[in-house]
Amino acid sequence: MAISLRHLIVGSPLRTAEQVHQRLTKAKALAIFSSDALSSVAYATEEILLVLVVAGTAALRLSMPIALTITGLLVVVATSYYQTIHGYPSGGGAYIVAHENLGAWPGLVAAAALLIDYVLTVAVSITAGIVAVTSAAPELLPWRVHLCLLAILLIAWGNLRGVRESGTLFAIPTYAFIILFLLLILVGLFRLATGSLTAASAAPLPVDIGGSATLTTLLVLRAFASGCTAMTGVEAISNGVPAFEKPEADNAGKTLVVMAALLATMFLGITLLARALDVVPVEHESVVSQIGRQVFGAGSLYLALQAATALILVLAANTAFADFPRLSSILARDGYAPRQLANMGDRLVFSNGITALAVLAALLIIIFGGRTHGLIPLYAVGVFLSFTLSQAGMVRHWQKTHAAGWRLKAVINGVGAVATGIVLCVVVESKFTHGAWIIVLLVPALVVLFRSVQSHYLDMRQQVSLQEGEVGHWSQFGVAKSHKVVVPISGLNRAALEALQFSRSLSDDVTAVIVDVDTASTERLREVWKAWGFDIPLVVLDSPYRSVVRPLLAYLEETDRREPERGLAVVILPEIVPARWWQNLLHNQTTLQLKAVLLFRQERHSAPRVVINVPYRLQQ
């Protein structure tokens, strides 16, 4: 039943042979790979203003210089990635580039940063998308967190079914967003120039907010660090080069240039409008929504803008749902992550990775109460860490390959690495107490985790692998050992009888054991045992603390000690199998506990032992 339910929800299984690949035109590729980067203009300006406003609304005048600095940085980073595209036409994610060129440790640091960032991409994009919705429909504000969780659920569901990254489907909201955003900037600037829109009419709140903090350098750096989230997702194209039409690298490079130009234009335009209209960030409405309402009026163009914003942010989250499982499956294949992350599910997608990402992002959203703002300081650290490692890896790459013009290329990537490295330091320094410390702790913790998983798999392979000479005794396997068999029972019923019956087919040395939790019924059992003529010895164990498991374990250990040369006793557990799944909640709690303890117990005298489940099936 569970299986058919799953088929209904995620669709019936696909054959391994059904895996297909699709090549993308530049226009479609722009739609697919740029949603993450472009969508960040929906919140980046607001994050700058939110930091500055702490020093009073007068401090907001710094937003434009900060945005210009970030745009300069964007040019440097985009140039660097342009080179990565040509250096790694087979797809150069930060993990691959760093792992190949800088070694395992930097590679794992990049992987940790990327995994964290994918989770944050989902959390930030979804919350920002829902802010776009609640800005237009404030009555939905109390359901903010619920809406976020619903959106994650839908995206995860789509990905579990295996939505292909369909270019056409993605193109509509992405291009709608680009067009509406550019229109917003053009109309806004035009109306400002012609005087049909003025700042005075617009200020949504009294101008005496904040001012409590003075405008320190730290505050400016913090605003810069927040604004740097505008650059998240710039690396997406370099990961996806093989998906482009031939010549892949050239087409990908051109697409990157277009994307960077669009991003710069939109980011600067929206920041300029926010300044010109004296927009102050408020809790209940996004900055973009405030600008849109003033420029377009509260009509259908404004609603279309909000809808497109929400949709492109959802697409951005969807990107992470492709990237996170892909990276974790690569890590799993390299032995750094649990193997089940490398398993393709029924629908040819990495189901475990998708589920893990959805759960982690949902938790983040719940913890932060559906507020984008709290997540931003965590976001920028990982982004710039992977930028820096990826660019530094490219410098080594050029040094090693000595491709044509490698010196210039190495210098360009070197500039990129240094620039993003400095920004990384700025972000960590200025945002440390605001949440960046979490990432600073989490990245090394993840790297240690990757390493211990790997060393565990290596150890295990060594321990379980067999050499030819070692199996020389195979011919002796046929000799039946006479196992010591123990059958714990809770009373004399059909389930116990089945287990006892099976035990006799296995050995002549069987002992039935009952834990005395109810003296009267134990006494009755003893009498029946004798009266019905069972020739298997029945042992009764005391239990002063009402536990069933502990006296049994003690008895087993004692049995093993008495005849150590015969090895560990085999345990046969009678198990009642109900006819309906929910009835399992009503049975076998003790059996389950006992199985877990027998199998996983870590203590001295107790190796794990052979456990045999003999089921007895109920009819209704």
Next chain:
Amino acid sequence: MAISLRHLIVGSPLRTAEQVHQRLTKAKALAIFSSDALSSVAYATEEILLVLVVAGTAALRLSMPIALTITGLLVVVATSYYQTIHGYPSGGGAYIVAHENLGAWPGLVAAAALLIDYVLTVAVSITAGIVAVTSAAPELLPWRVHLCLLAILLIAWGNLRGVRESGTLFAIPTYAFIILFLLLILVGLFRLATGSLTAASAAPLPVDIGGSATLTTLLVLRAFASGCTAMTGVEAISNGVPAFEKPEADNAGKTLVVMAALLATMFLGITLLARALDVVPVEHESVVSQIGRQVFGAGSLYLALQAATALILVLAANTAFADFPRLSSILARDGYAPRQLANMGDRLVFSNGITALAVLAALLIIIFGGRTHGLIPLYAVGVFLSFTLSQAGMVRHWQKTHAAGWRLKAVINGVGAVATGIVLCVVVESKFTHGAWIIVLLVPALVVLFRSVQSHYLDMRQQVSLQEGEVGHWSQFGVAKSHKVVVPISGLNRAALEALQFSRSLSDDVTAVIVDVDTASTERLREVWKAWGFDIPLVVLDSPYRSVVRPLLAYLEETDRREPERGLAVVILPEIVPARWWQNLLHNQTTLQLKAVLLFRQERHSAPRVVINVPYRLQQ
């Protein structure tokens, strides 16, 4: 390790013999049993006002008549319970009274209503307690839900350790609350009388709120229904009669009278003050806090009032943590609920019930976002349902026992039953769309659940029980059957070897099976198998959909069909047991899945089968 961690947190186990009972003086009993009832004055008035204010602040004048009606009802209910105390000196909860006198169905309805109410008591009391805190410290308001969850965690933890209902510990906050509340009312009325406090100075909000709805009868009934939450917990003393000092019933009766008088005084007093001071309910501060701030000023007396309010509400929640597990253990013993709810844990408390209550209450609080108001319509239904059934049961009780003066007693309980029955109808009717429908659906659902659990246990007992004649074949058990044995392996390693070795001690008919998910490595295995001279046949299964479980199941079914007379094949699973618990996440996912499917599978040809786990232990 898990065990020693548990001992550290909840304390080391207690022997069954250590169970003790404590007798309570009237003063201590009042503290213990009245926290639930008295604490409800912290929110009942506010709930009345919240409903009325929808029709504008002018409608608030109806709060006093409504409060007087509720007080009248309280007198009727308290008189009824006074009789219950003398009729059931051994403790007469609604489930026991209804089950004994009205039959199984009404008993189960009462039990369902009570269980729901205990969950709501925890959720409502904790949220109201945290409101008392955030009213005094508004900066904590964003952490409302977190604080509620923390409080539940602490109470659950205390109860899992087995806090005795210590009279002394409980007496301090309860009496502090009573004294501060009475003082608030006295000082408030005195200052109003002397004119040093006036309504005009007090109104915290402009008086133009609401007015959108007209003052309909339905609205008044709804306000009455909300206010009836003041009566929750009145039944507590009648449940706890055996805990009183001798003569138990007399002392319990006197305590009930004192409690009812205090409750009536405090409820009427606070409603009167709210009226006189024109208090309007607001989102961020409770009505009691508003009154306290105006009467006492924002000094230490006010803070003490808020602290005592928060503490008594926590105690009220704690009461439910004693009652819910006790009732569910009674239900489990009667076979209506899963047996594990009847198990006393290490610390002589019903740990499973405590955990279940904490989880359910926490979920409710998360769903309702830590707002008391949303939970109130759900609360009153269960309370009055159990009141009605309990009183109706008492009428039957007097008719059956014919105790001295039974006619009068029956009439008094009859009046109680009718009055609470009418209120029940009013509550359901007026609050139906506001959430009461949830309870109207939930109670029958729970009753059906109780019944199906019971019928399942009865069916099972019949199916597994043995009669003497049936075990006549016992002497034949010794004959070793030659089982068909199947050993699924994932490759040739030590774990697989252990399993194959064990299989040979069980039978001569062993087949090793591998599912071909990686053709290259399967081919290598085939060669090694031949080269190393294994005489067990190796079967390779195809898997076009990458599933390991499905081809194996198909193979097992085919094996069974081939020789049906020899019974089902026995499955031996090699299992890798890691040295550390977290490493389990890295292993045996397929084995686990296979075990679950083999044991719980419901389909036609597949009975559950004997599954043998042969562990191979890793050293690090």
